[in-house]
Amino acid sequence: MEQQITKALPTMIEKATDPQLKQAFQTHLDESQGHVAKVEGLLKQFGKDETITCKVLSALVSEAEDGIKDAADDAVRDVTLIAAAQEVEHHEIAVYGTLRTWAGLLGDTAQADVLESILKEEKHADVLLTGIASRINTTAETRDYATAQ
Ligand SMILES: [Fe+2]
Ligand SMILES: [Fe+2]
Known part of the structure; x- marks a missing residue:
């Protein structure tokens, strides 16, 4: 699961346009690399070193990829990235x-x-994203409303 996350986050960092969101993803990529190491350490204690693909993560990453492709503009894409990350x-x-x-x-x-x-x-990552979402969602909603008029 953590390995899948560390593979997905660089694309999310690249696609995010809001600087605070980009930074939050970068910080959590660093943390997630630490999670990989910690989980590997725990598994080693049980003599396990094989990894299993997390089906939930595969589905969530696939959905996030669709969201990135379908986003109408940068603000909507950022909102989609936050939703996927949360x-x-x-x-x-x-x-x-x-x-x-x-x-x-x-x-x-x-x-x-x-x-x-x-x-x-x-x-902590989730709380941080909720904070960013409360600001960015307003931008995306305003833009969506403006486009609809
Ligand atoms: Fe995480
Ligand atoms: Fe993690």
Whole structure:
């Protein structure tokens, strides 16, 4: 899942036009590369090093690609990118929240702490995107309204 995200984010950085959004994606790409390393570390503890494609992520990335193609202008494309990114964050929050809870129930506090640290960054990224969305959505709506007149 994290590997798929680190592959998708460079395109999202490239396609985003709002500077704050571009920066938020860049920051989260750096964080996501850290998530790859942390998850690989956890898997190694179980002697696992193979990766499995996350079907949810594949679907979300495919939808995001459609949204980028279909966007009428830059503001609408930015809004679409935020929506796609927040869907990804919400999926990650669900996955890491579940895994953190399972690790806690199994009494593995070290692993629960690693998962919690990732979860915090996913939640922070989501909050940041909500803040940017509240500003950019207004621009996109205004433009859409103006076009419709
Ligand atoms: Fe992540
Ligand atoms: Fe994330």
